[in-house]
Amino acid sequence: MFKSDWKPNKSSSVPLHKQITDYIKEKISNGEWTLGYKLPPQRTLAKVLEVNRSTVVTAYEELIAEGLIEGKSGSGTKVVNNTWNLLATTPPPDWNSYVSFGTHKPNLPTIHEINQAEFSPNIIRLGTGELSPHLIPSTSMKKVFHQLSNKEISYGYEEPKGLLPLREQIANYLKTIGIPASPSSILIVSGALQALQLISVGLLHRGSTVLTEKPSYLHSLNVFQSAGMHLVGIPLDKEGIQANLIQQYKKQQKAALLYTIPSFHNPTGTLMTLERRKQLLDICHQEQLPLIEDDVYRELWFDENPPKPIKAFDKHGLVLYLGSLSKSLSPGFRIGWIVGPEPVVEHLADIKMQTDYGSSSLSQWAAVEWLSSGLYYEHLHEVRQQLKTRRDFTLDTLNKYFSDIAVWEKPTGGFYIWLRLLPSLSMRRLFEMALTEGILLNPGNVYDNQADQYLRISYSFASLSNIENGLKRLSKIVKTIAK
Structure with missing residues (x-):
């Protein structure tokens, strides 16, 4: 998922599409977006920059006309030129080839999407395997560092x-x-x-x-x-x-x-x-x-x-x-x-x-x-009690909204419930539809390519209200896809 710290200034006299073209040109000229870099899809960039898709379409068309980017059906839009440098110097290395042939493999696409989406504001993270910020003992942590x-x-x-x-x-x-x-x-x-x-x-x-x-x-x-x-x-x-x-x-x-x-x-x-x-x-x-x-x-x-x-x-x-x-x-x-x-x-x-x-x-x-x-050891006693409460709440919520569409076991510790969906459906479609609704899932097929009817549900991270809200809405999405 594409992310950007920059947003166009909607109160500026400079048209929005011009601000976007200037932003992309700067990325290219600074060497941040190198030759072969794949630009985000128009719809994605429009959502991230909070503008109409037509504004991004206009910006891309201008950059294509200037020969800086190129769009091909099926392969997306890529940087193909950085004219101001190429006119005077030897072309820069194709960093994308280095990335492709590096020894360490990139994350699985779904894991990469999860890692990116976790930091989106207001996202409900139903699969995140870490303690909620509310379960991290910040007061005791300050005390420890003060003692140090x-x-x-x-x-x-x-x-x-x-x-x-x-x-x-x-x-x-x-x-x-x-x-x-x-x-x-x-x-x-x-x-x-x-x-x-x-x-x-x-x-x-x-x-x-x-x-x-x-x-x-x-x-x-x-x-x-x-x-x-x-x-x-x-x-x-x-x-x-x-x-x-x-x-x-x-x-x-x-x-x-x-x-x-x-x-x-x-x-x-x-x-x-x-x-x-x-x-x-x-x-x-x-x-x-x-x-x-x-x-x-x-x-x-x-x-x-x-x-x-x-x-x-x-x-x-x-x-x-x-x-x-x-x-x-x-x-x-x-x-x-x-x-x-x-x-x-x-x-x-x-x-x-x-x-x-x-x-x-x-x-x-x-x-x-x-x-x-x-x-x-004092913290462990507290966190166990909190996690048990969260587990029980999540199980009650699943019984309320998933009893007719899924099965699961009751865990005796840890973070996770391994949820098997009963309707046969596309896990990719479920992941994408849930993400569009602001719900982030951990599909089972990232842990086993044959576990495509499973979800890893975590009760350790999201707030209780988000757990209920997220699972309630997720059950509706599952039933919509399964129709």
Whole structure:
């Protein structure tokens, strides 16, 4: 989705279409819109700039007449010239070709649209997987930073594995959930996503196959694919990933690694049972298949603690355990961790130093304060209660508006409800119609290309009034399409 900070001045004596042509010319002359850049469709630009479409049509026609842009049916309108520079110099490089052939793949188109639309004003975000601003403890955060201001802390780079006092605090926390880990086996990262990036480039070779749940959050990312990996999904049931299929899939796919979210799985909300966790670890040990346990939702349980992490039963160094404060405290904090064998952690720490020379020292010191003061555990108690209230409200709302058009399970923690629509309809059309109505969805097919009748509904972000308003209107859209 195209966005612009600029808007034409409607009180100016300069005609609106002339202001738009001047704006586009400036973008081209400054090198911001290079040769081959695809301009937004007329209707889109008109909506963003809050003018009539005819005004944009006139502006585009003038630019076409000047030879600066070219419109072709089916391929849109592109920049084809920047005359004032081309007359005097060698043509600039075709940056679009560089973008196309870069190693890291772009986001899936729908994910890109979601990322853009999330920042649109007044949008109702029914699928966003993060805490609402109202659930982020801003008062306590101010208190933490105030306390830091009175302490002697470092503001330079930290050692490769991260701030030692933070790793010590995380080691203490891990003991409470059954994981014995010394600070030397912990690496601080900028969230669990960076952990996956480090693993993809540091431990796997191009062409490797990664096994994961089907559906999986991994399918909404290109972090492994950009490193030349292949993702293969193993079906889920109510107890978690079907571990009895792992041997078959590993043999067929020559898999190098298995990735799982056992606690309040993204996107389905499934909680893997204790028996399934032990079975999964036993089979991975037999098959010598390393395991990534992504446990970022672990602390967001409602009525009872989830089973111990898979890592708690790992006596052979098979499991790389990922944790984070992004889901439980603040997404902008950017503090996560990897727990694993020391040689692996040291290797990943070396790669991280080559990448960013360490996570924010200020965020690391703040995390120490959160964990050592007890404030983090007080916050967890509060956020669990709030999320449970939100879950119950969302389930009641679904019962009110979706009981005849969808089915779902009741999650026992985390952020998500995996909603299966009963009418057969185009998910793309539903996504677009909802977006036009100011409702942003996370379609199931970004997590599994066969899950085209599913939606990931999140109760963690939108306000209760927006959840009800959004779901009520969404049910009407579904019924309109299904007619």
